[in-house]
Amino acid sequence: MADLRVNIAGVAFQNPIVAASGTFGFGREYSEFYPLGTLGGISCKGITLTARPGNPPPRIAETPGGMLNAVGLQNPGVDHFIEYDLPWLKQQGTVIIANIAGNTPEDYCRMAEKLSETEVDMIELNISCPNVKQGGVQFGTSCAGVESIIAAVRKYCKKPLMVKLSPNVVDIGEIAAAAESAGADAISMINTLTGMRIDIHTRRPVIRNNTGGLSGPALLPVAVRMVSQVYQRVKIPIIGMGGISKWQDAVEMLLAGASALQIGTVLFTDPYAPVKILDGLNEYLDRNHIAKAAELTGKMIPWES
């Protein structure tokens, strides 16, 4: 058996498979299927300073090779997370990542400050949610915005700080470089691509929010390209995500430059997918006599142009 352990910004993961924020809640529902300690980590549902009701329904639409969602950051607030969810999560034997989204820089700072006093292993700064008017993406689409929010949060954040990037930008390499120079310890990417579907009978968008975030297998090539682009631009580690649904996709994402992976939408197709991906990755490593999963990171051999 290969060595599956990876280290991201000083945090030791027992394997590179992490449940993606927004698809896994706070873990309880999936603990019915397998011990959560099977996973390398859990990126929890995005939380905000105070509870958010979320968007009106419909929030979901299926698409070719994926789906749109516009849940709108429905969550019980950071204090509720710390009091009710975190103690249980910390008993599951896996890395716990808190994903935070704010209306203002002050929101982010206050949450980072609160979470720094808890047992959370890592903080993921969500500056890429496309489904709320305020709640992140306004900070995530320009270098100046990214730099200012990270610099502000950095002052309060005593935990390893990972920044989740939006693909809805012109040059993601530039954004990643800005995140690194402002003090981010790691990057997670990509969040969803903004999309829309229209009901041809009612002429209304299927999703009540009009637009939603596209996720699922359709996203994979875009995510692989962007991870590869960012890997060439920054030194900090990348947790890659976007459409990973089988172990081959996971290997691809590692080769593109990811050090670990987040698995999201495929959970809705098959709740056991993370376990199957992990098994497949392990067999691939053994078959190819690769001693460590970490050896794959960035090992794509690009064609010369």
Add this chain to the structure above:
Amino acid sequence: MKYDVMLCKITEKKQLTADVFDLTVEAGKLAEAASAGQFAQLYVPGKTLRRPISICEINRTAGTLRFVFQIRGEGTAWLADTCPGDTLDILAPLGNGYSLGNTRQKAVFVGGGIGVPPLLEAAKAFGENAAVLTGFRNEESIILKEDFEKSGNRVLVATDDGSFGYHGLVTDLLKGLDFTAVFACGPVPMLKVVCKIAAARGVPCQISLEERMACGIGACLGCACRLKKDGTEFYGHVCKDGPVFDSETVMWEG
């Protein structure tokens, strides 16, 4: 085990109307854990999202589940194309079903169209104490009438075009009956009328809702529905808080 994924063999398949199909599958521990009004998520090859289908009947002795569903799109068309002997990948049982209470009380079940199947398992428990009111477009689209009758239920049918039974809305049939509990599933306009009548008579009413859904277990928060509890309104979720709700907790959108 609350729910799990299982590969289930289809043992029986029938076509009930032009677009309504009836599948029975060997579901072992899933059937054992299931209760009336719960649902399942059926995997369709090549689709990101599973198809949420209500459980129509549970046979715990035989370890089978029965699903009666309508073709709505490509996913359900694929399911309708399966044959006995084929295997379905099923996540079940999901959500909260009907709380039956005392099955000797006079209960009335109200179903509209493809909202009828989720009522069968619950109505069976009430036998002769249940009146089952079902509404369909026309005679050709009537389903499950004999199934309810076999368990002793009194079945009344309404059709939109008068081709069978009462000519008019199924909710009209409710007005002349005496009952102490209501169980309903069907289109929202029908459910709204049922809830109004039940509320006016002070009779508890449980309704089953549907919404576009992703995970099916309460993790993704996709299938939101507006609820009210202790005076506060919030978005609950059809898959975990429902699909069956006390009518008083449901706030209708729009």
